[in-house]
Amino acid sequence: MNKVSVLFFPDNLVAHVEPGTSLLRAASYAGVELKSNCGGEGTCGRCLVKVKDGRVKLKGKGNISAKARQAGLVLACQTVVDGNVVIEIPRDSRLDEHKVLLGEKEILVEKDEELAEGYPLQPLCRKFKLSLSAPTLIENASDLTRLQAALRSEVDCNDIHIGLNTLRTLADILRAGDWNVTATVAQLNGCADIVHLEQGHSSRQSFGLAVDIGTTTVVVYLIDLETGMTLGKKGTYNKQARYGDDVITRMIHASEKVDGLQDLHKAVISTINQLIDDLLAQGHVSGDDVHMVMVAGNTTMTHLFLGLTPKYIRLEPYIPLAASTPPVSAADLGLNINQNAFIACFPSVASYVGGDIVSGTLLTNMAKADEIILFIDIGTNGEMVLGNKDWLVTAACSAGPAFEGGGITFGMRAMKGAIEHVVIDPETFEVEVSTIGKMKPMGICGSGLIDCLAKFRETGIIDRAGKMQSDINTPRMREGDDGYEFVLVPGDVTECGKDIVITENDVKNLLRAKGAVYAGIRCLLKAVSLEESAIDKVLIAGGFGNYINIRDAIGIGLLPDLPAEKYVFIGNSSVKGSRLALLSQDAYREAQELGKKMTYIELSAGNEFMEEFVSALFLPHTDMNLFPTVTVVNKA
Ligand code: FES
CATH class of the missing domain: 3.10.20.30 (Beta-grasp domain)
Known part of the structure; x- marks a missing residue:
């Protein structure tokens, strides 16, 4: 045709x-x-x-x-x-209208972030400069046996493998280097794998990549494996978004459309390759020198990255094809780096608690803590882990994409132009907003939405059930196409030229999202018979950008009513945990154990979650005893 x-x-x-x-x-x-x-x-x-x-x-x-x-x-x-x-x-x-915020400088050559406490720098992939004795008629072991013998004492491991592609180069490389050779070796799961060989004693550097595959965004760090320095960071939208916004839509595409699985696999590989190409060009690094990749993603993202069907994740009893996957080579996946490079993925705990949460839990060091820590990653799913060195329980609640801007009329991700902070005068209802990057407002991101909901509650713009109070005295309250709406920013000062409004439907979506997260926390606490007050520290990761007002998050009943000093933001814990595992064999081992140690609580089994969820659909909650520091406003 x-x-x-x-x-x-x-x-x-x-x-x-x-x-x-x-x-x-x-x-x-x-x-x-x-x-x-x-x-x-x-x-x-x-x-x-x-x-x-x-x-x-x-x-x-x-x-x-x-x-x-x-x-x-x-x-x-x-x-x-x-x-x-x-x-x-x-x-x-346009999907890629703005760059993804990485929370820190996008590109940096930095002294370096410390590895987490207790993990010495011992990368998963290292170079060894070896001098082999030349063979003789008497001492006539094969080239490979000679190389393995020389490596054995260096890597402290008997199980040394080599791929066929690398083996094909061995004979000539040994002789060209007069039996001096540099071997790049990946060490995982008690095995050593020769990834790359160079003649003589090479001074070329070896690099690794830490990757976070999110449903919405993908982030890659380029790391010098010898020094542990992060040479560059890049993030962009996951190109899978063209097949749907959330994991369920993508699972359906992968399992029901012809070539659907290939579509999604290719889309994420192409996203990662684009970031790799940019990072390598910017750092003047050859792809041939990238030998190891550590990947964290939710269970569905990991399946799609490896080209495994996620079909059964969404069907009862919600079983993934594999919770733990073997390392593969770059050639298997088509990544633009050394084709023999090793690619390892974090294990998943369950269908909806994936490697990104294991990676984050590793980073938090909570499996070694005496105190009780609650770690929450708020994205499309609210995933959470509660525990300490003796026990860890985990669950995922379907919060929906509201805090990432999904399903909200002017919702958007935390990126430049997004309203991240809102102040409303309780008398005049005049509004002040601040945006990320101090640009003209384009929409409103998660932290802005939390602020908004809290201020609406405090000023009486909505009641405790989230209903707009149409009789308040301000022209900002008006009837729109879908019921009442409140004008946050008039169109003459917005980037899009339209009035940025919050509708009653937006409020309902936010109530459902915050209710799901809080209900999840309550269910986890109940599973171990603890009250909120038992939590010593709350670590928050996720798509809120740089800022979230804790008092407002408590005021709307999203987070437990605990002192603000108990809360700590840890940014993108998934990619940071990946970096940690890439640079520390101990951390990598610990991650494998963490996957098995965490007890998964299935919130869809039984009625408990639904009961908690319904109680949490008010501001802040139907049971005000759970929020003693939050004052109920009654403007009527
Ligand atoms: S992608 Fe066209 S309407 Fe959703």
């Missing part, structure tokens, strides 16, 4: 596709990522584009507002090409 061209404007990127291809898919072929929260089902209304020229056909109606249609927009997933076309992509529809 003759292909047609689809030109995307203003990028000037072209895709050549067969007629009948959706604009969403064509955009992805051209390298333009569109927002597509529903994975192309036509229900989210996010993939809006404008047809500037050429012929298209509508394949379905989809969820598009009359306003958008009048503005000449169409849903890219519901529109197929029928000839050469020119498409304009509005700023609001």
